[in-house]
Amino acid sequence: AQSVTQLGSHVSVSEGALVLLRCNYSSSVPPYLFWYVQYPNQGLQLLLKYTTGATLVKGINGFEAEFKKSETSFHLTKPSAHMSDAAEYFCAVSDLANAGGTSYGKLTFGQGTILTVHP
Amino acid sequence: DSGVTQTPKHLITATGQRVTLRCSPRSGDLSVYWYQQSLDQGLQFLIQYYNGEERAKGNILERFSAQQFPDLHSELNLSSLELGDSALYFCASRATGHETQYFGPGTRLLVL
Numbered sequence: 001a002q003s004v005t006q007l008g009s010h011v012s013v014s015e016g017a018l019v020l021l022r023c024n025y026s027s028s029v030p031p032y033l034f035w036y037v038q039y040p041n042q043g044l045q046l047l048l049k050y051t052t053g054a055t056l057v058k059g060i061n062g063f064e065a066e067f068k069k070s071e072t073s074f075h076l077t078k079p080s081a082h083m084s085d086a087a088e089y090f091c092a093v094s095d096l097a098n099a100g101g102t103s104y105g106k107l108t109f110g111q112g113t114i115l116t117v118h119p
Numbered sequence: 120d121s122g123v124t125q126t127p128k129h130l131i132t133a134t135g136q137r138v139t140l141r142c143s144p145r146s147g148d149l150s151v152y153w154y155q156q157s158l159d160q161g162l163q164f165l166i167q168y169y170n171g172e173e174r175a176k177g178n179i180l181e182r183f184s185a186q187q188f189p190d191l192h193s194e195l196n197l198s199s200l201e202l203g204d205s206a207l208y209f210c211a212s213r214a215t216g217h218e219t220q221y222f223g224p225g226t227r228l229l230v231l
Contacts (some may be wrong), residue, residue: 032218043121043209044222051218090162096218104175105213106152107220109162 002027002093006110014118019063019078021113023091026072032094033074034107035065039087047089050074061085086117122146123223125210131229137198140226144191144212150174151193152213152220153185157206168193200230 007022025031032051036044048059055067061084065076074091090112096105122145132138144151153165155178164177168187179185182200187193197204207227211220 034219036222043123043224044211045121046219046221049219094218104167105150105218105220106164106167106175106177107154107162107211108164111161 002031002095002108004091004093004108004110006089006091006113008113009111010114010116012116012118013081015083016080019076019081019085019115021076021089021091021115023065023074023076023110024072025074025091025093027093027095029095032096033065033067034092034094035059035063035074035076036090036092037087038090038112044090047076081115081117083117083119086115088112088114121221121223123210123212123221125208125223125226127226128224129227129229131231132200133231134200134202136200136230137196138200138228140195140197140208140210140228142193142195142210142212142223144193144210145214145221148212148214148221149191150213150215151187151191152211153179153193153195154209154211155206156209156225157203160206162209165195197228202230204228205230 003026034049035047050067058064091110092107124143149170165179167175185195207225209225211222213220
């Protein structure tokens with residue numbers, strides 16, 4: 001079974017400050033990890049993903065995340081917050097251990113972290 | 120725009136009723152996933168279809184069912200609705216050989 005824990009349901013930062021959203025996972029197979037963002041009244045948009053290879057992955061809007069197997073973590077960071085970053089962020093793990101085929105690939109999500117950015 | 124479409128955007132109905140939510144995946148994507156987002160349960164996987172066949176089931180109630188048609192669109196049927204079924208229902212699609220699921224805008228269901 002897979003699980004995801006996001007530490008902190010609410011994170012508040014000032015504009016220009018570092019954003020750090022924490023995610024820890026549990027998986028019995030090599031994990032595929034994702035961060036999605038949800039703006040109010042919208043669907044989920046992929047920010048970035050880790051499958052294999054380089055453990056530091058860069059995504060859209062200046063976000064990046066580092067896969068640390070020893071810590072079972074995949075924390076999301078952004079050096080300088082912008083007002084437009086205010087949204088809810090979800091970390092997710094997939095059971096799709098092999099790219100391709102008809103593998104299941106369902107996503108298990110964390111509880112979400114609401115990011116507030118103050119002027 | 121993810122390329123995944125869902126209709127309707129909003130649905131208001133009464134307890135005991137039955138509704139159908141529709142999803143059209145991105146062109147060429149054979150896998151369709153349904154998720155439920157509620158305040159108390161968060162985002163939960165319901166069911167997956169691949170090229171018309173059910174592939175995986177999650178926390179889906181017996182009152183709920185789904186299917187995927189030959190043109191690859193999918194429908195989620197919710198029956199004997201209860202107040203607790205009020206939630207946002209997302210559909211996502213994934214291309215074979217790729218890891219990313221692309222989400223539709225969701226259908227917001229309110230059961231009164």
